Amino acid sequence: MAEFNKDDYLNDLPDADDLAAGAAKSSAAGSAASTADSAKAEQPSSAPSAEGAGATNAATEGATEGKPAAKEEQAGKAEDSDAKDASADDTLTPLGKAKKEAADYLEALQRERAEFVNYRNRAQREQERFRQHGIIDVLTALLPALDDIDRIREHSEMDDSFKAVAAKIDKAFEKFGVEKFGEKGEEFDPTKHEAILHKPDDSTDKDTVDTVVEAGYRIGDRVIRAARVVVASPKN
Numbered sequence: 001m002a003e004f005n006k007d008d009y010l011n012d013l014p015d016a017d018d019l020a021a022g023a024a025k026s027s028a029a030g031s032a033a034s035t036a037d038s039a040k041a042e043q044p045s046s047a048p049s050a051e052g053a054g055a056t057n058a059a060t061e062g063a064t065e066g067k068p069a070a071k072e073e074q075a076g077k078a079e080d081s082d083a084k085d086a087s088a089d090d091t092l093t094p095l096g097k098a099k100k101e102a103a104d105y106l107e108a109l110q111r112e113r114a115e116f117v118n119y120r121n122r123a124q125r126e127q128e129r130f131r132q133h134g135i136i137d138v139l140t141a142l143l144p145a146l147d148d149i150d151r152i153r154e155h156s157e158m159d160d161s162f163k164a165v166a167a168k169i170d171k172a173f174e175k176f177g178v179e180k181f182g183e184k185g186e187e188f189d190p191t192k193h194e195a196i197l198h199k200p201d202d203s204t205d206k207d208t209v210d211t212v213v214e215a216g217y218r219i220g221d222r223v224i225r226a227a228r229v230v231v232a233s234p235k236n
Helices: 006-012 016-066 069-091 094-155 160-175
Strands: 178-181 193-200 208-214 216-219 222-225 227-233
Touching (some): 094 160
Parallel strands (some): 193 227
16 A cells, blocks of 8 residues: 655645636636527517518508509400400411401501591582682672673673673683672562662562662672662552
8 A cells, every 4th residue: 555645645636726717717607608598588589570570561562562453453454355366366377367467457448548538528628618718809809890891881882802801801700600690670589689779660569670780799609799789669
């Protein structure tokens, strides 16, 4: 048996400072473990809040997307209609597609032709109206001269040169559709005669033109100027 040595035994014992440092390390490790456990315990409580926020955002987005839903539905219907037409065309044979295309072109051509005919007729009516307005303006300006020519014809002799000029003027107005009216002996018509004087006459049983003071002029059914006449009326 080995001999006990007191000095060796005391040297093998741990120092007090080493014991204190070890205790401090053990305490720090325990605190760190406790802090980690506390963090793990608190983490699940924050997760539901994140999920709730996600649900709230989803609900908000759904409400925002609900407004254009009607427009998207209409667009979808239009696309379905186009898809049906396209599918109907796909079922046609090449000859059927050609016939359908020809029918579409024919319909468009007929529509364009009808619009052109309406435009042409409207343009012709406007052109004729402007033409008549021009003739009326010229005739109205020349009425005093035409009245003078009629008075010369009635009350005096006209030489050949003056007769030729008067005849050319009459033919020019006839060319443009101007008709001269008003003759002695015809029945008085208030729609085309303007009575400047009425005189009793035993020889007539109705109002009759006795004297034409100024001839009347018209274009078609339109009276430019009524004939100014003296009317012979039956006695009462």
